[in-house]
Amino acid sequence: MFKLSRYVAILIFAAANSMATPVAPPLELVVLGSGGPGATGRAGAGYVVLVDGEPRILVDAGPGTFVRLGEAKLSLAKIDTVLLTHLHIDHTGELPGIFKARVVSGGGPIHFQVFGPSGHHGEGEDATFPSTSRFIDLLFGPAGAYSYLHDFAAPMTIKTTDIDASTNASKSPTVIHSEHGLQISTIAGHHGDAPAVIYRIDYRHQSITFSGDIDAKGLDNLRHIAQHSSLLVFNSVVLDPPGSPRVLYTLHTPPKAIGVLAADSQVKRLLLSHLSPTIDQARASVEASIREHYQGPVAFAEDGMRLQP
Numbered sequence: 001m002f003k004l005s006r007y008v009a010i011l012i013f014a015a016a017n018s019m020a021t022p023v024a025p026p027l028e029l030v031v032l033g034s035g036g037p038g039a040t041g042r043a044g045a046g047y048v049v050l051v052d053g054e055p056r057i058l059v060d061a062g063p064g065t066f067v068r069l070g071e072a073k074l075s076l077a078k079i080d081t082v083l084l085t086h087l088h089i090d091h092t093g094e095l096p097g098i099f100k101a102r103v104v105s106g107g108g109p110i111h112f113q114v115f116g117p118s119g120h121h122g123e124g125e126d127a128t129f130p131s132t133s134r135f136i137d138l139l140f141g142p143a144g145a146y147s148y149l150h151d152f153a154a155p156m157t158i159k160t161t162d163i164d165a166s167t168n169a170s171k172s173p174t175v176i177h178s179e180h181g182l183q184i185s186t187i188a189g190h191h192g193d194a195p196a197v198i199y200r201i202d203y204r205h206q207s208i209t210f211s212g213d214i215d216a217k218g219l220d221n222l223r224h225i226a227q228h229s230s231l232l233v234f235n236s237v238v239l240d241p242p243g244s245p246r247v248l249y250t251l252h253t254p255p256k257a258i259g260v261l262a263a264d265s266q267v268k269r270l271l272l273s274h275l276s277p278t279i280d281q282a283r284a285s286v287e288a289s290i291r292e293h294y295q296g297p298v299a300f301a302e303d304g305m306r307l308q309p
């Protein structure tokens with residue numbers, strides 16, 4: 001009798017214990033920066049994706065994301081993959097600070113894998129952009145500005161992969177990382193003259209797609225890669241025409257087109273991020289415009305926001 005009740009007690013204890021420690025979701029998104037280039041009180045673009053509860057993937061690293069990373073109290077110990085959507089400052093300016101934070105966070109040797117767009121030699125009014133490997137080399141390479149970081153608190157190596165973001169790039173998604181069911185795929189985006197890349201992360205039947213900054217010329221590729229995503233993070237900067245300066249439509253996608261794309265791609269949920277003050281001040285009309293075509297949940301990002309797709 002005593003043995004039986006003791007056995008029952010152990011079972012009850014085990015059940016209560018398993019209820020007390022919830023299982024981590026397959027994927028979770030932490031918004032480090034929900035803003036753009038302006039100093040508006042939001043950090044520039046940046047996200048951390050948690051896989052099985054472990055912070056693993058950094059997507060962009062705009063100014064201010066360093067502070068938000070600390071505020072989120074996320075462990076840096078397993079962050080080893082960096083996805084850069086393009087190399088504008090509001091998406092990459094904080095990379096050195098975050099890399100150094102990772103280096104001094106303790107633990108053994110650090111092996112980063114960094115993905116980002118190929119380069120572009122500007123002609124005429126187009127700007128020139130280095131490839132991501134050249135960009136990383138200029139920062140952390142042997143002759144780079146921060147070459148000392150290679151052996152500062154821990155040995156650090158960086159493997160950089162340039163993703164073809166040219167007009168000749170593949171119109172089909174390419175898998176760039178695959179590991180125990182975690183899959184990262186990419187396709188070229190379009191952001192004016194800045195080479196740009198779209199990313200999709202899939203894990204255990206959940207998926208997050210990041211549009212990056214994108215104009216109308218990138219939407220076919222985005223529609224393709226975002227199909228049935230659990231969550232689409234869409235950078236939202238301009239109002240429907242003619243509500244914003246004309247030049248911005250060569251760089252960004254307005255709300256009505258965002259709604260059309262979200263509906264066409266059949267994404268389950270939409271998160272508007274990289275928010276400009278213009279969008280912030282017109283949330284009701286922005287959402288109404290998106291709702292003309294898309295009926296799923298729509299949210300506006302905030303720094304520090306955590307979401308399960």
Ligand SMILES: [Zn+2]
Binds near residue numbers: 036037088091274
């Ligand atoms: Zn931007």
